[in-house]
Amino acid sequence: MKRKEGEVLEVKVFDNDVEKALKILKNKLSKSGLFKELKVRRAYEKPSVKRKRKAIEARRRFAKVQRRRNS
Secondary structure (H helix, E strand, O other): OOOOOOOOOOOOOOOOOHHHHHHHHHHHHHHHOHHHHHHHHOOOOOHHHHHHHHHHHHHHHHHHHHHHHHO
16 A cells, blocks of 8 residues: 555544544554655665565565465
């Protein structure tokens, strides 16, 4: 679930229930991959390590698609 540049995440607060709104916001941010990207950008990543990580992620995504097709 990639977000496009300029796309806004919005969470509405009902009945002054800020805790629930924060929980929903955190869930949306997590699903958009923001926390994962922040973790990756926290430190410099060598190009060889970056390629290896991307290849592992691609294999993981491919395996997930294959599991869905087979079941």
